[in-house]
Amino acid sequence: MLEVNKDTFEAEVLQAEGYVLCDFFGDGCVPCEALMPHIHRFADVYGDRMKFVSINTSKARRLAISQKVLGLPTIVLYKDGEKVKDLIKDDATPVNVEAMIQAHL
Amino acid sequence: MDKIYDVIIVGAGPAGLAAGLYAGRSRLSTLIVEKEKDGGQIVQTAEIDNYPGSIEGETGPSLVERFSAQAQKFGAEKIIDTVTDMELEGNPKKIIGQKETYLGKTVILAGGAMPTKIGCPGEDEFTGKGVSYCATCDAAFFEGFEVYVVGGGDAAVEEAMHLTKFARKVTVIHRRDELRAVKAIQEKAFKIENLEFMWNSVVKELSGDGLLSRMVVEDTKSGEQREILADEEDGIFGVFVFIGYKPNTGVLEGKLPLENGYVKTDDDMKTTIPGVFAAGDIRVKSLRQVVTAAADGAIAATQAGKYIENLEG
Structure with a gap:
């Protein structure tokens, strides 16, 4: 799974064609750590049909805020650079994330 | 089955x-x-x-x-x-x-x-967009910004103190005129420069344009309501809720x-x-x-x- 940063986010996510799922996480965010292995698993299963990236918001705070992300973990699904759906905090469960992926395959 | x-x-x-x-x-x-x-x-x-x-x-x-x-x-x-x-x-x-x-x-x-919610309009909508129940998750977003902490118990005051390390200013909003937190915690809290207290106050509404930037706070004694807006340059503020x-x-x-x-x-x-x-x-x-x-x-x-x-x- 590709980890993007504040310099590559624009090209890898906002300029990308089709669906991109982005995992916004942060240093010291314990629920983010718990969710991350599931996102990696989904990337293995669905990665041939959807792009998966992650971004450490601790090093890209302004960028996260520009994407209206102000709480972690947040999983955002983009299509052609536009936000289609987001799952935030308690809603960002493995079950919900997989359902969101499957609904957009 | x-x-x-x-x-x-x-x-x-x-x-x-x-x-x-x-x-x-x-x-x-x-x-x-x-x-x-x-x-x-x-x-x-x-x-x-x-x-x-x-x-x-x-x-x-x-x-x-x-x-x-x-x-x-x-x-x-x-x-x-x-x-x-x-x-x-x-x-x-x-x-x-x-x-x-x-x-x-x-x-x-x-x-x-x-965690108990405030139960006011806008709270669910702005969870993860300025409203948080998890300081370890979200404190870093508010580095240099203003943050409000709702509550008056040990957890609220301890988290408020933790947040002062990130935020420019932290204001504890409490519905009574004194804290419930244990005295040792209170003593530490009152010494922190960028930690303020808003007594006899409850949050009635949270709103903004995509991210939290406005709230309405009511004085529990007078019933008077007032609006708190984000600093113009910041554009946002945080509300951390610790009310049990x-x-x-x-x-x-x-x-x-x-x-x-x-x-x-x-x-x-x-x-x-x-x-x-x-x-x-x-x-x-x-x-x-x-x-x-x-x-x-x-x-x-x-x-x-x-x-x-x-x-x-």
Whole structure:
């Protein structure tokens, strides 16, 4: 799974064609750590049909805020650079994330 | 749906996982039903210093991982499903989930508790967009910004102090004119320069354009309302809510006697319904910690085993 940063986010996510799922996480965010292995698993299963990236918001705070992300973990699904759906905090469960992926395959 | 388990445990936090370990180890067929992930509230905790035997650098998730592995080792099965209803009287008892209905001779209720919400308009909409219940998750977003903390107990004041390391200014909004937090914490808090207090105040509304930037606060004495807007240059502010916990007992209403929402049990974790037990934060108790949750789980599973023995003579 590709980890993007504040310099590559624009090209890898906002300029990308089709669906991109982005995992916004942060240093010291314990629920983010718990969710991350599931996102990696989904990337293995669905990665041939959807792009998966992650971004450490601790090093890209302004960028996260520009994407209206102000709480972690947040999983955002983009299509052609536009936000289609987001799952935030308690809603960002493995079950919900997989359902969101499957609904957009 | 055909299999009747000896024990069905609802919730996979420390109480549920400890119950699973004890039940599995007693060779009781055991199913743990959990709505999302193992661990309950402690997965939000970055440091666990007070669980006996926890190692240096122990986090909520690292401790939970070992709890889970241990329960699994002794044969407890686990399923991810959200419980929508329960039929607790009679035998077998039915746990009705979104996906399936599960049958058990005994049930251990270990659904835990969740942070209480303010309950005002905009709160859900702006969760993760300025409203937070998890300082370790979201404090860093507010470096240099203004932050408000709602509450007046130990957790609220301690988190407010932690947030002063990130935020330009932290204001504690409390509905009374003095804190409930213990004196030692208060003394420390009053010395912090960028920590202020807004007394006799409650949040009535949260709003903004995509991100939180406006709130309405009401004076509890005069009833007067005023608007708080984000600093123009910041464009946003944060609201962290620490006003206690609420047990996850919505589906139990009318089925069991509850006290402020919590399930009443005796010392053996027995509820008023034979074969139904409760363990952990969900029940009426004086100390809600991982260690007491685990102890409850062990007692509940042992009592469930005894109940089944008597049932089957």
